[in-house]
Amino acid sequence: MPLPATIQTAVSQDAIRRASRLFSGDSRDCLLEMCQNARRAGATRIAIDLSQQDGRSFLHIRDDGCGIDDPAALLLLGHSGWDHDIARSEDPAGMGMFSLAGRTVDIQSFSPSAGTAWKVRIPAQAWDSGTPLALEQGTIGWGTLISIEMPDDWQLGLNSIVADVALHFPLPITMNGVLQPREDFLREALFVKEACGCRIGVYNLDPDWQHGRRINFHGLRVKCTLPTIGEVKDSFDHWAVRIDIVDAPDIHLLLPARKEVIESTALRALRDAAERAIYKATGSKADHRLAFANWQRAGDLGVALPEARSGLSTWRPETADDCHGRASATMAPEGAMLIVPTLESDIAQALALAQDRTPLRDFQLVEAESPLQGYAWYDALPIIEQISFRIHRDGAEYRYDDETYLPADMASGISDRIVVELIVAQVGHEGASRSVHAVEIPALVCRNGGWDMEEALIFATQDGGIKPARLGRMIYASLFCSVDDSDCDSWETQSRAFERDAQHEATRILLGDDAAILEAINMSAWDHLVWLIPQDRKVVIHAERGGITVDFMSN
Structure with a gap:
């Protein structure tokens, strides 16, 4: 066979034989395509009705548009036949009718040019x-x-599907004569801006977080990644957008199903416009808590905003089981502040013991918010840059921090001194001067790379004033992290068991083995015996290895 001199694009007749595979064939897709065709034909209303005949069910879609002038164009795959304005603004592909492929369909239409x-x-x-x-x-x-x-x-579910199709459609739709509810796609938007041939609605919570269908293309809601901007955590503001297409000829949908927007220069410009609208909505508030990078981006997009509202959350020491163990955040009152970076739970719990000691007592300890770094007020605050510990025992000194572990043969117990060393710097300036502070604390729990009491090392000073109950809480907060495997006990059961073990270990370190044994017996009695004793009665328990005797005390 001789080679041709030229080649050109064409559509093979084989494509027609695969027409039934172009669309999913579900009722929602078919209804949407037929309604879109009716809208393009200039219809002012659409009627959807059901009927039964000879045991078969039929769905009827009737519109009052201009009709299909050329019936030959009806089944011409890829030929839309729409006028210039529709072709320019929507780029119809001439494939929508094939959403009915594989179904038996009767079509009637009026041809204006034929007059019949x-x-x-x-x-x-x-x-x-x-x-x-x-x-x-x-x-x-x-x-x-x-x-x-x-x-x-x-x-199955046809009524709800019709209602969903009609909800944001630009024309009224009836179902078996009942007018379906409609609403503006941008209903409840806090701010609406027209740009790029679209209406952009800004919301202070994402209305489409479940399905992501954020663009309304003349009643067809499609998924698209659009800007969402959250403010720093002490603010509940989380900004998102919806976009209602009006006349955006360069925004194209992916064929044939038209359920996604094609990435393009026009879509990127639309995203910029959406982001700009978010920043303008943010600027309409009395203040904001945008991250510094977002604040800069707003300026790049031509939206001048004041700096974020100053203020930080009061520092809450991290716990090993942080989702259960930390208190809710509260804003720190006005005054001198010292930023505490994110810490490991054992280091945070030890630092908490130094809060009421010089020099920390002169500051409000506040939580670091790195997204705010760059604002002048944030960069002016001092921050704890490094934390380490010195443990003095039997004439030797040991160092501990989040990168330095203690010797494996070291044992928990009483130490002569425990000192926390802090290096403080100014947060936004690499060349800022550093100051070093040493604060004595009465106890220290060192995870030492592990998460349980067998691997941890626990120290306390004899005259530091810490009580077993406080040390027990510190051990618990530093080490307890629940296991959520299916064969494990509940969180409450795991927590209570660890709490008992922590209290036992704290008592042993501070008061000795005998006191720890008595404390363990006391806690077990509270857990298992006290609730059995009748109101206004007392019991005497004599227990030893050989047995237990119990009797009521006489009044």
């Missing part, structure tokens, strides 16, 4: 075969009527 109506039946198998279909005289005087023989699965 026509009708045709398309059997289910004809969509893929290319078989010629005979036209007959139609009986309608305007618009288009499409009747579809419904499969059984279409009848």
Whole structure:
């Protein structure tokens, strides 16, 4: 076979034989495509009705648009036949009618140029075969009527599907004569801006977080990644947008299903406009808590905003089981502040013991918010840059921090001194001067790379004033982290067991083995015995290895 001199693009007839595979064929897709065609035809209303005939169910879609002038264009895959304005603004692909492929369909429509109506039946198998279909005289005087023989699965939830299709559609739709509710796609938007041939609505909570269908293309809601901007955590503001397409010819949907927006220069410009709208909405508030990077981005987009509201949350020492163990954040009162970076739980709990000691007592300890770094007020605050500990025991000194572990053969117990060393710097200036502070604390729990009391090392000073109950809470907060495997006890059971062990260990370190044994017995009695004793009665328990005797005390 000789080679051709030239080649060109074309659509093979084989594509027609695969027409039934272009769309999913579900009722929602078909209804959307037929309603879109009616809208483009200039319809002012759409009626959807159900009927039964000879045990079969039919779905009828009727519009009062201009009708289909050329019936030959109806089944011409890839040929839309729409006028210049529609072709320019929406780029229809001429594929929507093929969403009905594989269904038996009767179509009637009025041809304005012929001055009469026509009708045709398309059997289910004809969509893929290319078989010629005979036209007959139609009986309608305007618009288009499409009747579809419904499969059984279409009848499931059809009313709710029609309601969903109608909700943001630009034309009124009735279902069996009942007008379906409609609402503006941007309803409840806090701020609406027109840009790029679209209406952009700004919301202070994402209304589409579940499904992501943030763009309304003339009633067809499609997924698209659009800007969302959260403010720093002490603010509940989380900004998102919806976009209602009005006349945006360069925004195209991915064919054939048209459920996603194609990435393009126009879409990127639309995202910029959406982000700009968010910043303008933010600027309408009395103040904001945008991250510094977002604040800079607003300026790049031409939106001048004041700096974020000053203020930080009071520092809450991290716990090993942080989702259960920390108190809710509260804003620190006005005054001198010292930023505490994110710490490991054992280091945070030890630092908490130094809060009421010089020099920390002169500051409000506040939580670091790195997204705010860059604002002048934030960069002017001092921050704890490094934390380490010195443990003095039996004439030796040991160092501990989040990168330095203690010797494996070292044992928990009483130490002579425990000192926390802090290096403080100014947060926003690499060349800022550093100051070093040493503060004595009465106890220290060192995870030493582990998460349980067998691996941890626990120290306390004899005259530091810490009580077993306080040390027990410190051990618990530093080390306890629940295990959520399916075969494990509940969080409450795990927590209570660890709490008992922590109290036992704290008592042993501070008061000795005998006191720890008595404390363990006391806690077990509270857990298992006290609730058995009748009101206003007392019991005497004599217990030893050989047995236990119990008797009521006489009044």
